[in-house]
Amino acid sequence: MKNKYFPFFVDLSEKQVVVIGAGSIASRRVRTLLSFADHITVVSPEATEEIAGLAAEGKIRWIKEKYSRERLADADLVLACTDHPEVNSDIHAACKCLGIPVNLCNDRTRCDFYFPGIVEKDNVVVGITASGSDHHLARQVREIISSALEKI
Ligand SMILES: C[C@@]1(CC(=O)O)c2cc3[nH]c(cc4nc(cc5[nH]c(cc(n2)[C@H]1CCC(=O)O)[C@@](C)(CC(=O)O)[C@@H]5CCC(=O)O)C(CC(=O)O)=C4CCC(=O)O)c(CCC(=O)O)c3CC(=O)O
Numbered sequence: 841m842k843n844k845y846f847p848f849f850v851d852l853s854e855k856q857v858v859v860i861g862a863g864s865i866a867s868r869r870v871r872t873l874l875s876f877a878d879h880i881t882v883v884s885p886e887a888t889e890e891i892a893g894l895a896a897e898g899k900i901r902w903i904k905e906k907y908s909r910e911r912l913a914d915a916d917l918v919l920a921c922t923d924h925p926e927v928n929s930d931i932h933a934a935c936k937c938l939g940i941p942v943n944l945c946n947d948r949t950r951c952d953f954y955f956p957g958i959v960e961k962d963n964v965v966v967g968i969t970a971s972g973s974d975h976h977l978a979r980q981v982r983e984i985i986s987s988a989l990e991k992i
């Protein structure tokens with residue numbers, strides 16, 4: 841099995857993106873996704889101020905409930921971002937049954953896709969991965985590319 845993921849660039853504008861959990865990781869990922877997806881739903885009984893604020897402004901939908909499988913029914917893409925590995929595992933199992941691509945923030949071995957570090961400059965979009973091997977390296981590369989793109 842290959843250990844590198846191919847960087848597809850995907851049209852998410854009309855897709856239903858469902859994020860389970862609304863803590864610091866979910867917040868960071870929703871912030872990034874806002875440039876790409878118009879239909880983001882967050883499912884979590886509690887949320888960061890950022891997510892609550894985006895929901896209040898109507899930019900995302902926030903369902904103030906614990907995860908349940910019904911919440912995946914219409915999803916095209918799912919991000920499991922809770923701090924409970926057993927909940928993330930159930931999300932993974934349900935998505936596999938439903939044929940929905942799923943990302944687990946706590947287990948790279950069960951991600952259908954990784955969430956990359958992203959740099960945007962006008963129409964240029966750069967996605968960065970260190971193949972799950974080194975998150976600090978991914979961040980460092982993002983910072984280097986971000987500064988390099990400032991210069992053009
Ligand atoms: C495989 C991947 C799957 C996915 O989640 O999609 C994954 C997995 C995991 N990350 C973990 C931990 C951390 N990850 C970060 C940071 C980032 N992680 C990101 C992506 C990815 N992380 C995917 C591809 C990774 C790659 O390309 O190599 C970035 C690029 C994008 C983003 O998250 O927005 C962003 C940096 C970029 C930026 O800053 O731009 C930090 C630091 C921080 O949060 O500041 C920590 C804290 C620990 C530390 O400090 O080392 C753990 C252990 C969790 C646990 O302990 O349970 C797992 C689980 C595992 O490895 O199995």
Ligand SMILES: NC(=O)C1=CN([C@@H]2O[C@H](COP(=O)(O)OP(=O)(O)OC[C@H]3O[C@@H](n4cnc5c(N)ncnc54)[C@H](O)[C@@H]3O)[C@@H](O)[C@H]2O)C=CC1
Binds near residue numbers: 864883885924946
């Ligand atoms: N992939 C990555 O880049 C990183 C992943 N992690 C992993 O991500 C996990 C989450 O980290 P944080 O966001 O910092 O945690 P956090 O504690 O800030 O947020 C957890 C969120 O999950 C929600 N939640 C808990 N149980 C739920 C349920 N049953 N249904 C719906 N929502 C539920 C909570 O309400 C909260 O909003 C960590 O436990 C760690 O395993 C941590 C750092 C980086």
